[in-house]
Amino acid sequence: MSKLHHLNDSFLKNIKTSWFAQPQKLITANQFIPVADKWFKSTKLNQLHGWDEFDCVDVVLGCTHFIESLVLKYGWDGFQILNEEYAYYGLMGKHGTELGQLEPNQPLLISLPNWRYADLRPEWPDLLKECEAKNIDIHIDFAWITVARDISIDLSHPCIKSFAMSLSKYSMEWNRIGLRWSRQRTMDSVTIFNRFHHEVNSALTSGGMHIINNLPRDYAWDTYRELHHKTCKNLNLLPTKIIHVAHTPDLSEVVGLGNILSTATPNSI
């Protein structure tokens, strides 16, 4: 598997450069949240139904913050993941569970779209049924949704309790801001970060506002759709629903396209 570098073209780099070059305007979390909420929801490429049922919205420092908050609340052994999750779980000794073998009453943390499938997991409907039968709360890490297309999901399923998205996958790791949406707010580190401390770091929210003011929500696919497909054709790969990911023809491997897309010139298309 090649490394799955994110898209990081000159346009995206310029957003960072301009932020550090220009005078800054102070944006508070209360100002940031409604604007960012609207920005994330403004995708025309993905259908996330039932989003409005999640009206407790908090700032997160990337989806990792969302994950860490859950881990802090439930403990390293108090939540479960499926196989084919991000490497950092395995690197820290957390291993996936097979579908059908999930532990009842133990929250499930799942990434969607999944990196391996570059899509929802194929077993998603069965997973929902199992979670429903076993009273398992689902928390979704939507880290890659900002660079995805044609993802359709019904968030109104009662097992889904919270989810998060961030700007990181547009190579905005210098800021990482994102939002967490919950059906009802619970006490955890994200809640404390947002509600107890008098101010969410305003450098974060101010930088985040600069990003979303300058970054069209569906920039990746609106800009690189044709090149994504052309590159896949030239390299005998299969296009996927994630801009910087392709599949080998036998679907056995994922291949990163981020560097190719990021360095493409208009003539490349």
Add this chain to the structure above:
Amino acid sequence: MHVQETINFKLTFKPNYWNLPPHACVSIDDQVKFDNTITVENNVVEFSHTLLFNQPHKLMIKRSGKTDDQVRKNTDGTYDDQMLIISKIVIDGVNVQNIIYTDSYYEPNYPKIWAKQQELAGIVLEKKVIAETHLGHNGTWTLPFTSPFYLFLMDKMNV
């Protein structure tokens, strides 16, 4: 705009008895959620309850089943007793031990003869015992709280 929340409650009890087990009746806002004897160690009582925001709420445990004959003196001078111990309470995924230590109270129904003996001996029995988790006498244990529960917890945080 939310006006209520559904919260999960998980109470773990430990009984201590030689003859008859203690009885616990767990309720929230007068709605009974569990009413049975506690016979095994790590006896978990779990339930959900919908709480209206900005209202006072009460989690209550009515402990009963203790009669005078459930205390006996052994030949070596020790006593066998009947006790109900609250080992742990988790509300909305949060172990509320610290809140129990500051906000919970127990109102024992002291046995009349024993209470009189204490009085004659000059011992003043507390009507309300703060932070008691070992319920020796029959009585009612109460934890008052408010909803949204996360805000209630946050109000208790001082640093």
